[in-house]
Amino acid sequence: MQYGAHLTIAALIILGGIGFNTIIGYLQYMGEALRYYFYRLINRADRAIPASLPLLSTNDKLVLRTTTALLVGGTLGFYFLEGTNSLSDQSSFGQWATAFFGSVTARTAGFNSFDTGSLAGPTLLLLILLMWVGASPGSTGGGIKTTTFRIALLNIWQQVLGRNRIVLGWRSVPVSALNRALAIIMLSLPGIGIPVFLLHHFEPGIALMPIVFECVSAYCTVGLSMGITEQLSDPGKFTLIATMFIGRVGFLTFLTGLARQWAKEQHDPARYPEEDIFIN
Secondary structure, eight states: HHHHHHHHHHHHHHHHHEEEEEEHHHHHHHHHHHHHHHHHHOOOOTSSSSSOOOOOOOOHHHHHHHHHHHHHHHHHHHHHHHHTTTTTTTHHHHHHHHHHHHHTTTTTTOSSOOOOGGHHHHHHHHHHHHHOOOTTTTTSSOOOOOOHHHHHHHHHHHHHHTOOOOOEEEEEEOOHHHHHHHHHHHHHHHHHHHHHHHHHHHTSSSOHHEEEEHHHHHTTTTOOOSSSSSGGGHHHHHHHHHHHHHHHOHHHHHHHHHHHHHOOOOOOOOOOOOOOOOOO
């Protein structure tokens, strides 16, 4: 197998999935850092030179850390789950390369260097999770996005600690960002669940796992399949088309666009008293 080509494609997929704003932010950071160290090295006294290193935005750091964690976790999971299965006939380097490529391609691209239908059940569940999370905001990939996933996890951790806000370094996450993240996650459930129900109804001869895999891949615009696409009836194909359209546009964006056609007045200056709701 051409592992060099796989790794090259994987690098392009990662760059395309990080997000243009994040890439520009890191390029600007590296340029300012090099500029800072260069002028400090030659001891040039210039008021235009910053007195300290530039700072990365919280969003850029969140994207990089979450992407790295998903790549490492996905690679390790794929390697150990498939080491005695689909990867057993490859060399040690080939196993790691294929595992890394599988972890990368499941989150945004859909390139396939292995037979998805031959993967073990736990590996398919891992790929479903990676497809669901997807790429980062402002990128060419789909999914609920890395920042949404990370904000939701941080919110759980803050609740465990008994805190009422999410803190990242020296910055706190606004409530509006948390509300949007939770809305995206909740909408992804019917966005995937309804197509699964419809396909299971239209295609009674196909097992549930391939249908779930197909619908998650469609909603998150990944492109991976367990090989059932050509077997689908016309209603099943139209279901996948609608799922891909809504997943690419974004379910929240899609509903917002519809709702604002009916309720054009958005200004609501009234403030109402708060009342606590018992949860759990």
